[in-house]
Amino acid sequence: MEDSRKGIIVIAMVILGVSLQLIEVESRPQVPCFFIFGDSLSDSGNNNNLLTLAKANFLPYGMDHPNGPTGRFTNGKTTVDLIGDYLGLEDYIPPFSSVKDKEIVKGVNYASGSAGILQETGYQVGMRVSMDQQLINHKTAVLKLAKTLGKNSTTHLKKCIYSVYVGNNDWMLNYFAGGIAFFQGKPQAHSDILISKLSDQLKTLYGLGARKIIVFGIGPLGCLPILNVAGICSNYVNGVLEMYNAKLKSLVDAYNTKFTDAKFIWINTMAIVSPNNLNGLGLQVTNIPCCGVETPVCIPFSIPCVGREKYAYWDHEHPTEAANKVLAKRAYSAIKKTDVYPMGIRNLARLKLKA
Template sequence: MKYILILVIFVASLQLKWVSGTPQVPCFFIFGDSLSDSGNNNKLMTFAKANFLPYGVDFPDGPTGRFTNGKTAVDLIGDELGLEGYIKAYSSVEEEEILKGVNYASGSAGIRVETGYQVGERINMDEQLKNHKEIVLRIRTSIGQNKSMDHLNKCLYSVYVGSNDWMLNYFAGFAAFSTTPNAFADALITQLYTQLNTLYDLGARKIILFGLGPLGCLPMLNQQGKCSKYINDIMDMYNTKLRSLTYTLNNKYGNAKFIWINTLGIISPNNLQGLGLKVINIPCCGMLQALCSPLTIPCNNRADYAYWDNAHPTEAANKVLAQRAYTTHNPSDAYPMDIRTLAML
């Protein structure tokens, strides 16, 4: 009877915490590309835009600039964290909202400055960090130096970038003719290392580094419906280096924690199929090159599809990534811990 009473109290406490809706972190700052963009490209001169139907057909606010049918992985992680609403894009965030976080991600952007030039304007990682520095200064002005640093130290920071450096810069650019995949990966890691040090200097202490997904399985890059082993092997090589970078940064900064998410493993075709996604090699919407054609009617069974367009996952696939990044199912899902554990530190 005693143990039953303890169990009831424990469950009740969990329910109370859930009902209270207290966010697990005070703020969430998001860096990256179209996999995280929530509208920063809407006002840019670029072909990389998603502020029209059928994009956003399943999102509460309709088309917002998210490159999927519904929520992105970072939106869904925000849900897991108990955040109120979704983190606003830098281009539209109001002054009273910046303490909750800002989304700086930009479609077609990369680690390197030149990445994505083929499609027009974009906000690369260096520019995103400049925008974040401006937001940090505004927060300091608002609540003071000491209070702002304490606030920023408790926030979560998501860095999900690099796909375009490979898709638009290496495979579709000229880099493949002048360097090896290994050398290009080393160059990306070196530049990202500098960028992450800048992020640390601006107060970040809880940083999520998303590995790159199986780019060889994207509808635009797969080979007659089958994943390109050549491309995915390169992604595996790069992700190994990114995981090692996490180890290096954790050794360098004793008062910060960097974690790595095994995106390639989590959203592999075999794993997605095992979780009920039936269509893993073709897009759900009618295509205009890489993106959905405006105002076309997408597939009805969107929960069965892994890919929304030729380059971006559906909300269903994003949900798989978000849930296993937040709470790992396998030890290989995250290193050295998952997002839920990082948020509690």
């Protein structure tokens, strides 16, 4: 009996040792760099010095982030921060507004609160960096990188991960205002305009050397506290976005066929952060915000809710770190086949592309 116990202990120690080795390997950077495009869901400070209402560089925003209120529109880490953790990156990717030339080699965050696919998106709140301008900024960074790395810059860029998480404001601000149609066109027409424009933008990104691109689908905006009705998700809003997401997934499919030396993946954000899924993972409050209950955003230095780890939304428009953790984990690991298409971020990072 004693020998059996010793044998079990030895086996357990071997398994533990192997597990620790695996964790050590996974903790190393899986990619040399990470470039981030999008809106407030990914912004890490690009709006701080802009003349805009879309700012989050004050408490209680950032109260749970290691660096405090940096301009992130949540209480802690954003989804891309957490994906960076999964990729084993040593530092947070700096915003373009303050990045140093020597830092570009590891990536840049271009995302801007209230920005969108369309140039005019977000005009209601003031200055912002549109997706088109983010690509112009990326071109500037690529040119600087070329001066640093010379001929090796092209190979370096091909190994990087690129995150494109944009389109939320093109729907929320341009099309849905207070839960009703703001633009007169049918949602199908608006969807086609966005897909056409984003298609051009992804082509531009590919032309600047990107070969491993994440394209996030739009989440259930109909469940946002600012758009839901009496705490109940808007099936109309989410139905429209399901239609758009299907087109986005098809765009990813088409680009994988067109650009055989690259890989585009689509993240099923709508399903991953649905209230039902979040409820099942312990996020019990999915219809009211933790902060700014009576205002769209958090009032500076106000006191947020108690037990924020159980809340899905930080303010009326942005998720908590707890919800971001769910999206980042599922996008990276592809726990369910329906989470991603055609693969998750972990496999994208490991993928050996054609020369």
